[in-house]
Amino acid sequence: MHTHPGRGLNPAEAVDLLTEARARTLLLVAPIESGDLIRQHDPLMSPIVWDLGHIAHFEEVWLVESFERGPDGSEGLRGIYNPFENPRAVRDRLPLPDPPAALAYMAEVRARALVNVMRMDPGAPDPLSRDSFAVRLVLQHEYQHGETILQTLQLKQGTPYRAPRAFHHPDPVLDVDGEAMVRVPGGVYPIGTDDRSQAYDNERPAFEVELPPYRIDRAPVSNARFLRFVDEGGYEREEFWSAEGVAWLREAGARAPKHWERRGGEWWTRTFDRVAPLDPRHPVCHVCYWEAEAFARFEGKRLPTEFEWEVAAAWDPATGRTRRFPWGDESASIVLANVDQLAFGTAPIGAYPRNVSPLGCYGMIGDVWEWTSSPFEGYPGFTAFPYPEYSEVFFGNEYRVLRGGSWATRPGAVRNTFRNWDYPIRRQIFSGLRCAADD
Missing domain, CATH: 3.90.1580.10 (paralog of FGE (formylglycine-generating enzyme))
Incomplete structure (x- = not known):
């Protein structure tokens, strides 16, 4: 979908883009059995369930906390989804949620984010809101993690991933x-x-x-x-x-x-x-x-x-x-x-x-x-x-x-x-x- 760079997004455009990005993420992981979502297929990559939770946590930081508390109000990426405290090689040992819980977290954060997006002013002076930067930041982050998930699936152990071509x-x-x-x-x-x-x-x-x-x-x-x-x-x-x-x-x-x-x-x-x-x-x-x-x-x-x-x-x-x-x-x-x-x-x-x-x-x-x-x-x-x-x-x-x-x-x-x-x-x-x- 067209992300309309160079100008702010109206609420309907922002919601459509976020919805389409999430639909693609879910399409990519739909063919994967629960055990393969949890498993670490290669030390170079995260368990896919970590990627899903991290996508939601990033959105929570930038479209929920930063909007509701201001840019200095969020504690930033933290806990099991902080990639610097938890490098890829150790993420399989983290207390990760099971896939249904990760998907529920994604849905819960998205519902809160959309409320804020509908009220966001792309003409506001703060650099996160101006020209809808925060929305595009979250979009690009999810887009990029989709590619990361595909890298993991190319390395997948066991039965090969059935790509939904x-x-x-x-x-x-x-x-x-x-x-x-x-x-x-x-x-x-x-x-x-x-x-x-x-x-x-x-x-x-x-x-x-x-x-x-x-x-x-x-x-x-x-x-x-x-x-x-x-x-x-x-x-x-x-x-x-x-x-x-x-x-x-x-x-x-x-x-x-x-x-x-x-x-x-x-x-x-x-x-x-x-x-x-x-x-x-x-x-x-x-x-x-x-x-x-x-x-x-x-x-x-x-x-x-x-x-x-x-x-x-x-x-x-x-x-x-x-x-x-x-x-x-x-x-x-x-x-x-x-x-x-x-x-x-x-x-x-x-x-x-x-x-x-x-x-x-x-x-x-x-x-x-x-x-x-x-x-x-x-x-x-x-x-x-x-x-x-x-x-x-x-x-x-x-x-x-x-x-x-x-x-x-x-x-x-x-x-x-x-x-x-x-x-x-x-x-x-x-x-x-x-x-x-x-x-």
Whole structure:
């Protein structure tokens, strides 16, 4: 659904968006048995029942307590749903509610939140209410946890998750040369945004950066391209790997992207309940930063910085301005890009011909998050809002930035300026890459 960034939401719009977001969350978890909601399927991920309770608790903080008591009246995230006091690896040992109790908590909080939303003034001077920021904050949080839940379900133990697929990808109609690169002229370019209706604090403020000329892949790296790296011994040849990458490689014992499986001399992939031969036309998925970095070296290239990525996605030389999305300012949808979850997997490169930037880069929104070489840092003039624990506590070289969203990303949680971040070792995320090179 359209989240109408840049302006306040009227009460009916806010209620509709919150209702739709909750319906999607419940749709994703409906096929899951109670025991699988409680079970921790991998130490990297939470029990799904924790995610459900955390979604409700976050909403309680920002649409109930902060509204009723003022922005300083809430105690913030606390108890079993405080993610900093309770990291993922220990959440299965918390006194979590059973699934019916978690769902009841979600419903009870939602009823209280909707009363406040109906009275909220998007023209109020306080920054939480102004332009409906608090509503969009809660929306994006639920959207993002939906993607997190899907990551967990891809790792699910036992019987595979029966994905409720609702549509199929269109056939490729655009012949994208996966080996081609786009040249971006050197110059001074705008980065980030000053939007305060939807953008997170780490996307703000807008500023300018000077970049030398560079080249960037026209399309994300395909399975076919990555397969060459695998077949030519890329996982055994340490010359392609950084010292940190070699350490990860030795510990992980990886020989291919996660969820690739060798069967009778051919590679197969698993996506939830479907196992199929590797499709060379799709973007590679489930690679960590070290794998992406090594592949780029294998091709004689490198990973782009996040600023190079954003310029390639957003800059329009014809107008001298940036776009909110590669195709323009129209919000993301399943017509424009492979987003919004319900196809449950990547699409062949070329299936969404309008998903191209003014500079000629294809597929920069949706399908797979793309690793960049940039550590996660605040922009010049960064100010934490509405709380430091969203972005600021993660700043530093420990994390790498990913851009562009994936097939599992809701349209309201992706845009050219959106910054995701994760540890370089993470492969459970729906992540791929595109390469860059000095010009």
